[in-house]
Amino acid sequence: MMILGLITQELHEQLLDPKNYQNRTNGVEELKHIISELNLTSVPPGSIVEFIHFLCSLLDDSNFKVLYGTLQVIRLLIQKLAFSLDKYFKRIVLVAVKALGDTRTVTRTEYMKVFRELMEHVVPQKVLNLVVGRLSHKNSRVREDVLNIITAAMLTHPRSEFDIPMLCLEVAPCLADCKRKVRQAALELFAVFDHCLDIGKKQPLTKAVDMVELNEDIEGLMAAVQARQARHILPRLSSEGLTEYALVVPKPGQHCSPQLGADLDWVLHGGRMSSARSYRNKQDSDRLFGSLGSLTDDLPLQRKIASAGKGKNKLPWEMSSLCSLPKGKSSEKVRANTTALHVVLWFITIYNE
Incomplete structure:
Protein backbone atom coordinates (compact mmCIF):
# COMPACT_ATOMS: atom_id res chain seq x y z
CA MET A 1 0.00 0.00 0.00
CA MET A 2 1.11 3.57 -0.69
CA ILE A 3 -0.32 7.07 -0.19
CA LEU A 4 -0.21 8.96 -3.45
CA GLY A 5 2.14 11.93 -3.30
CA LEU A 6 3.28 11.22 0.26
CA ILE A 7 4.44 7.69 1.07
CA THR A 8 5.96 5.08 -1.21
CA GLN A 9 5.16 1.39 -0.86
CA GLU A 10 8.66 0.76 0.51
CA LEU A 11 8.43 3.48 3.19
CA HIS A 12 4.93 2.32 4.18
CA GLU A 13 6.22 -1.22 4.83
CA GLN A 14 9.26 0.12 6.70
CA LEU A 15 7.08 2.23 9.04
CA LEU A 16 4.93 -0.79 9.90
CA ASP A 17 7.72 -3.38 10.19
CA PRO A 18 6.66 -5.41 13.27
CA LYS A 19 10.00 -7.20 13.66
CA ASN A 20 12.54 -4.37 13.54
CA TYR A 21 11.91 -1.21 15.58
CA GLN A 22 15.05 0.37 14.06
CA ASN A 23 13.40 0.23 10.65
CA ARG A 24 10.36 2.01 12.06
CA THR A 25 12.37 4.76 13.78
CA ASN A 26 14.43 5.32 10.61
CA GLY A 27 11.20 5.43 8.62
CA VAL A 28 9.76 8.16 10.86
CA GLU A 29 12.92 10.23 10.42
CA GLU A 30 12.60 9.89 6.65
CA LEU A 31 8.93 10.84 6.90
CA LYS A 32 9.82 14.02 8.79
CA HIS A 33 12.24 14.96 6.04
CA ILE A 34 9.66 14.29 3.30
CA ILE A 35 6.96 16.43 4.96
CA SER A 36 9.33 19.30 5.70
CA GLU A 37 10.38 19.44 2.02
CA LEU A 38 7.00 18.76 0.40
CA ASN A 39 4.58 21.31 -1.06
CA LEU A 40 1.23 19.91 0.06
CA THR A 41 -0.74 22.05 -2.36
CA SER A 42 0.18 19.48 -5.00
CA VAL A 43 -1.08 16.55 -2.92
CA PRO A 44 -4.71 15.40 -3.48
CA PRO A 45 -7.02 16.07 -0.47
CA GLY A 46 -7.89 12.37 -0.32
CA SER A 47 -4.23 11.48 0.15
CA ILE A 48 -3.89 13.97 2.99
CA VAL A 49 -6.91 12.45 4.76
CA GLU A 50 -5.48 8.97 4.26
CA PHE A 51 -2.11 10.13 5.57
CA ILE A 52 -3.65 11.60 8.76
CA HIS A 53 -5.43 8.31 9.35
CA PHE A 54 -2.14 6.46 8.86
CA LEU A 55 -0.43 8.65 11.48
CA CYS A 56 -3.03 7.45 13.95
CA SER A 57 -1.71 3.90 13.60
CA LEU A 58 1.87 5.09 14.16
CA LEU A 59 0.87 6.64 17.50
CA ASP A 60 0.03 3.12 18.67
CA ASP A 61 3.67 2.08 18.29
CA SER A 62 5.24 0.83 21.54
CA ASN A 63 8.59 2.38 20.66
CA PHE A 64 9.12 5.84 22.19
CA LYS A 65 11.10 7.21 19.21
CA VAL A 66 8.33 6.26 16.80
CA LEU A 67 5.67 7.92 18.98
CA TYR A 68 7.74 11.06 19.52
CA GLY A 69 8.73 11.28 15.84
CA THR A 70 5.10 10.87 14.76
CA LEU A 71 4.07 13.81 16.95
CA GLN A 72 6.77 15.87 15.26
CA VAL A 73 5.41 14.81 11.87
CA ILE A 74 1.91 15.92 12.93
CA ARG A 75 3.23 19.34 13.93
CA LEU A 76 5.05 19.68 10.61
CA LEU A 77 1.87 18.68 8.80
CA ILE A 78 -0.11 21.39 10.61
CA GLN A 79 2.44 23.99 9.57
CA LYS A 80 2.31 22.83 5.96
CA LEU A 81 -1.50 22.73 5.92
CA ALA A 82 -1.91 26.23 7.35
CA PHE A 83 -3.44 27.38 4.06
CA SER A 84 -6.33 24.91 4.35
CA LEU A 85 -6.24 23.59 7.90
CA ASP A 86 -9.99 24.13 8.40
CA LYS A 87 -10.57 21.10 6.15
CA TYR A 88 -8.42 18.77 8.22
CA PHE A 89 -8.07 20.04 11.79
CA LYS A 90 -10.88 17.85 13.19
CA ARG A 91 -9.16 14.71 11.95
CA ILE A 92 -5.81 15.91 13.27
CA VAL A 93 -7.23 16.66 16.73
CA LEU A 94 -8.84 13.23 16.96
CA VAL A 95 -5.49 11.66 16.08
CA ALA A 96 -3.41 13.83 18.44
CA VAL A 97 -5.57 13.14 21.51
CA LYS A 98 -4.53 9.48 21.27
CA ALA A 99 -1.12 10.51 22.61
CA LEU A 100 -2.48 12.26 25.72
CA GLY A 101 -1.71 10.79 29.11
CA ASP A 102 1.93 9.93 28.46
CA THR A 103 4.13 10.01 31.55
CA ARG A 104 7.27 11.32 29.82
CA THR A 105 7.85 15.06 29.93
CA VAL A 106 9.40 15.17 26.48
CA THR A 107 6.33 13.51 24.94
CA ARG A 108 3.92 15.76 26.83
CA THR A 109 5.91 18.79 25.68
CA GLU A 110 5.61 17.67 22.07
CA TYR A 111 1.86 17.05 22.02
CA MET A 112 1.28 20.35 23.82
CA LYS A 113 3.19 21.96 20.94
CA VAL A 114 0.89 20.15 18.50
CA PHE A 115 -2.20 21.69 20.11
CA ARG A 116 -0.55 25.07 20.37
CA GLU A 117 0.27 24.91 16.66
CA LEU A 118 -3.31 23.96 15.83
CA MET A 119 -4.70 26.92 17.76
CA GLU A 120 -2.35 29.28 15.94
CA HIS A 121 -4.25 28.52 12.73
CA VAL A 122 -7.74 27.56 13.95
CA VAL A 123 -10.00 29.42 16.38
CA PRO A 124 -9.01 27.88 19.76
CA GLN A 125 -12.59 27.19 20.83
CA LYS A 126 -13.06 24.96 17.77
CA VAL A 127 -10.15 22.83 18.91
CA LEU A 128 -11.32 22.77 22.52
CA ASN A 129 -14.80 21.67 21.45
CA LEU A 130 -13.19 18.45 20.22
CA VAL A 131 -10.90 18.02 23.23
CA VAL A 132 -13.29 18.55 26.17
CA GLY A 133 -14.94 15.19 25.56
CA ARG A 134 -11.77 13.58 26.96
CA LEU A 135 -12.43 15.15 30.37
CA SER A 136 -14.38 12.00 31.19
CA HIS A 137 -11.58 9.67 30.06
CA LYS A 138 -10.85 6.78 32.44
CA ASN A 139 -7.14 7.70 32.54
CA SER A 140 -6.65 10.58 34.98
CA ARG A 141 -3.49 11.71 33.15
CA VAL A 142 -5.56 12.28 30.03
CA ARG A 143 -8.05 14.36 32.02
CA GLU A 144 -5.18 16.37 33.48
CA ASP A 145 -3.65 16.93 30.04
CA VAL A 146 -6.94 18.20 28.62
CA LEU A 147 -7.28 20.71 31.47
CA ASN A 148 -3.74 21.90 30.82
CA ILE A 149 -4.44 22.28 27.10
CA ILE A 150 -7.42 24.53 27.92
CA THR A 151 -5.35 26.51 30.45
CA ALA A 152 -2.50 27.00 27.96
CA ALA A 153 -4.96 28.14 25.30
CA MET A 154 -6.60 30.70 27.58
CA LEU A 155 -3.24 32.04 28.73
CA THR A 156 -2.17 32.51 25.10
CA HIS A 157 -5.21 33.77 23.20
CA PRO A 158 -7.72 36.64 23.72
CA ARG A 159 -10.66 35.76 25.95
CA SER A 160 -13.04 36.74 23.15
CA GLU A 161 -12.03 33.56 21.30
CA PHE A 162 -13.50 31.29 23.99
CA ASP A 163 -16.95 30.22 25.11
CA ILE A 164 -16.17 30.58 28.80
CA PRO A 165 -19.66 29.68 30.12
CA MET A 166 -19.53 26.40 28.19
CA LEU A 167 -15.99 25.66 29.37
CA CYS A 168 -16.96 26.35 33.00
CA LEU A 169 -19.72 23.75 32.79
CA GLU A 170 -17.47 21.19 31.08
CA VAL A 171 -14.55 21.63 33.47
CA ALA A 172 -16.42 22.03 36.78
CA PRO A 173 -16.92 18.27 37.44
CA CYS A 174 -13.12 17.89 37.41
CA LEU A 175 -12.97 20.09 40.52
CA ALA A 176 -14.41 17.10 42.40
CA ASP A 177 -12.31 14.49 40.59
CA CYS A 178 -11.05 11.51 42.60
CA LYS A 179 -7.46 12.30 41.57
CA ARG A 180 -5.55 15.08 43.30
CA LYS A 181 -3.66 16.28 40.21
CA VAL A 182 -6.88 16.60 38.25
CA ARG A 183 -8.48 18.64 41.05
CA GLN A 184 -5.44 20.90 41.12
CA ALA A 185 -5.43 21.40 37.33
CA ALA A 186 -9.14 22.22 37.39
CA LEU A 187 -8.76 24.66 40.28
CA GLU A 188 -5.94 26.45 38.44
CA LEU A 189 -8.09 26.66 35.33
CA PHE A 190 -10.99 28.13 37.30
CA ALA A 191 -8.62 30.85 38.52
CA VAL A 192 -8.05 31.67 34.84
CA PHE A 193 -11.80 31.64 34.16
CA ASP A 194 -12.32 34.06 37.03
CA HIS A 195 -9.61 36.35 35.67
CA CYS A 196 -11.21 36.36 32.22
CA LEU A 197 -14.74 37.13 33.47
CA ASP A 198 -15.47 40.76 34.24
CA ILE A 199 -16.74 41.85 37.63
CA GLY A 200 -20.49 41.34 37.76
CA LYS A 201 -20.35 38.72 35.00
CA LYS A 202 -19.08 35.73 36.95
CA GLN A 203 -22.44 33.93 37.05
CA PRO A 204 -21.27 31.15 34.66
CA LEU A 205 -18.49 30.27 37.08
CA THR A 206 -20.59 30.25 40.24
CA LYS A 207 -23.41 28.39 38.49
CA ALA A 208 -21.04 25.64 37.32
CA VAL A 209 -19.55 25.21 40.81
CA ASP A 210 -22.99 25.22 42.45
CA MET A 211 -24.16 22.49 40.09
CA VAL A 212 -21.23 20.26 41.04
CA GLU A 213 -21.81 20.78 44.75
CA LEU A 214 -25.48 19.92 44.29
CA ASN A 215 -25.05 16.96 41.94
CA GLU A 216 -22.11 15.43 43.83
CA ASP A 217 -23.58 16.22 47.26
CA ILE A 218 -20.36 17.80 48.51
CA GLU A 219 -19.57 20.87 50.56
CA GLY A 220 -16.66 23.28 50.53
CA LEU A 221 -16.02 23.42 46.80
CA MET A 222 -17.13 27.02 46.38
CA ALA A 223 -14.97 28.04 49.34
CA ALA A 224 -12.00 26.31 47.70
CA VAL A 225 -12.59 28.07 44.37
CA GLN A 226 -12.94 31.43 46.11
CA ALA A 227 -9.79 30.82 48.17
CA ARG A 228 -7.86 30.07 44.97
CA GLN A 229 -9.20 33.27 43.37
CA ALA A 230 -8.23 35.30 46.42
CA ARG A 231 -4.56 34.47 45.86
CA HIS A 232 -4.60 36.75 42.79
CA ILE A 233 -1.97 34.75 40.95
CA LEU A 234 -2.42 32.78 37.74
CA PRO A 235 -0.69 29.68 36.40
CA ARG A 236 1.84 30.35 33.67
CA LEU A 237 3.48 28.61 30.75
CA SER A 238 7.04 27.41 30.87
CA SER A 239 9.47 28.06 28.05
CA GLU A 240 8.53 24.57 26.78
CA GLY A 241 4.83 25.41 26.76
CA LEU A 242 3.88 23.27 29.76
CA THR A 243 1.49 24.64 32.38
CA GLU A 244 3.11 25.61 35.66
CA TYR A 245 0.64 25.85 38.54
CA ALA A 246 0.71 28.84 40.86
CA LEU A 247 -0.72 26.81 43.73
CA VAL A 248 2.14 24.87 45.29
CA VAL A 249 0.92 21.61 46.81
CA PRO A 250 3.09 19.89 49.45
CA LYS A 251 4.54 16.60 48.27
CA PRO A 252 3.68 13.38 50.13
CA GLY A 253 5.62 13.27 53.39
CA GLN A 254 6.56 16.93 53.18
CA HIS A 255 5.80 19.03 56.28
CA CYS A 256 3.02 21.54 55.72
CA SER A 257 1.31 24.17 57.81
CA PRO A 258 -1.96 23.19 59.53
CA GLN A 259 -3.50 26.32 57.97
CA LEU A 260 -3.30 25.26 54.33
CA GLY A 261 -6.20 27.29 53.03
CA ALA A 262 -9.47 26.00 51.62
CA ASP A 263 -8.02 25.59 48.12
CA LEU A 264 -4.98 23.56 49.15
CA ASP A 265 -7.03 21.48 51.54
CA TRP A 266 -9.44 20.75 48.69
CA VAL A 267 -6.64 19.65 46.38
CA LEU A 268 -5.13 17.40 49.02
CA HIS A 269 -8.31 15.84 50.35
CA GLY A 270 -11.26 16.67 48.11
CA GLY A 271 -14.83 17.28 49.19
CA ARG A 272 -15.93 13.66 49.20
CA MET A 273 -12.97 12.53 51.26
CA SER A 274 -13.22 15.43 53.70
CA SER A 275 -16.91 14.85 54.24
CA ALA A 276 -16.44 11.13 54.56
CA ARG A 277 -13.55 11.57 56.96
CA SER A 278 -15.46 13.96 59.27
CA TYR A 279 -18.51 11.69 59.15
CA ARG A 280 -16.40 8.62 59.96
CA ASN A 281 -14.70 10.44 62.82
CA LYS A 282 -18.07 11.37 64.28
CA GLN A 283 -19.32 7.82 63.87
CA ASP A 284 -16.16 6.40 65.43
CA SER A 285 -16.49 8.79 68.34
CA ASP A 286 -20.15 7.90 68.82
CA ARG A 287 -19.36 4.20 68.67
CA LEU A 288 -16.51 4.54 71.16
CA PHE A 289 -18.48 6.40 73.80
CA GLY A 290 -21.60 4.40 73.08
CA SER A 291 -19.83 1.08 73.53
CA LEU A 292 -18.23 2.30 76.73
CA GLY A 293 -21.48 3.62 78.08
CA SER A 294 -22.33 0.55 80.15
Missing part, protein backbone atom coordinates in the same frame (compact mmCIF):
# COMPACT_ATOMS: atom_id res chain seq x y z
CA LEU A 295 -18.97 0.83 81.90
CA THR A 296 -18.83 4.59 82.39
CA ASP A 297 -22.38 5.78 82.86
CA ASP A 298 -22.23 5.22 86.62
CA LEU A 299 -19.44 7.74 87.16
CA PRO A 300 -18.31 10.90 85.32
CA LEU A 301 -15.43 10.23 82.93
CA GLN A 302 -13.12 12.61 84.80
CA ARG A 303 -13.64 10.71 88.05
CA LYS A 304 -13.40 7.32 86.40
CA ILE A 305 -9.87 8.00 85.08
CA ALA A 306 -7.13 8.96 87.52
CA SER A 307 -4.18 11.17 86.64
CA ALA A 308 -0.85 9.59 85.81
CA GLY A 309 1.00 12.71 86.86
CA LYS A 310 3.56 13.42 89.59
CA GLY A 311 3.03 11.72 92.93
CA LYS A 312 1.28 8.67 91.40
CA ASN A 313 3.07 5.36 91.38
CA LYS A 314 0.58 3.63 89.14
CA LEU A 315 -1.18 4.38 85.91
CA PRO A 316 -4.98 4.46 85.96
CA TRP A 317 -5.49 1.02 84.47
CA GLU A 318 -3.09 -0.43 87.06
CA MET A 319 -5.22 0.96 89.89
CA SER A 320 -8.59 -0.03 88.48
CA SER A 321 -10.59 -2.45 90.57
CA LEU A 322 -11.65 -4.04 87.32
CA CYS A 323 -8.14 -5.34 86.92
CA SER A 324 -8.28 -7.09 90.28
CA LEU A 325 -9.60 -10.36 89.03
CA PRO A 326 -8.83 -13.94 89.95
CA LYS A 327 -6.05 -15.53 87.99
CA GLY A 328 -6.79 -17.86 85.13
CA LYS A 329 -7.08 -17.85 81.32
CA SER A 330 -10.54 -16.27 81.22
CA SER A 331 -9.54 -13.74 83.84
CA GLU A 332 -6.39 -12.83 81.93
CA LYS A 333 -8.46 -12.23 78.78
CA VAL A 334 -10.89 -9.95 80.64
CA ARG A 335 -7.98 -8.19 82.32
CA ALA A 336 -6.24 -7.59 78.96
CA ASN A 337 -9.42 -6.24 77.33
CA THR A 338 -10.15 -4.02 80.32
CA THR A 339 -6.61 -2.67 80.36
CA ALA A 340 -6.81 -1.77 76.65
CA LEU A 341 -10.15 -0.06 77.33
CA HIS A 342 -8.69 2.07 80.08
CA VAL A 343 -5.71 3.01 77.93
CA VAL A 344 -8.10 4.41 75.31
CA LEU A 345 -10.11 6.32 77.93
CA TRP A 346 -6.96 7.74 79.49
CA PHE A 347 -5.63 9.06 76.18
CA ILE A 348 -9.00 10.59 75.32
CA THR A 349 -9.04 12.47 78.62
CA ILE A 350 -5.44 13.66 78.28
CA TYR A 351 -6.22 14.83 74.72
CA ASN A 352 -9.36 16.72 75.81
CA GLU A 353 -7.45 18.45 78.61
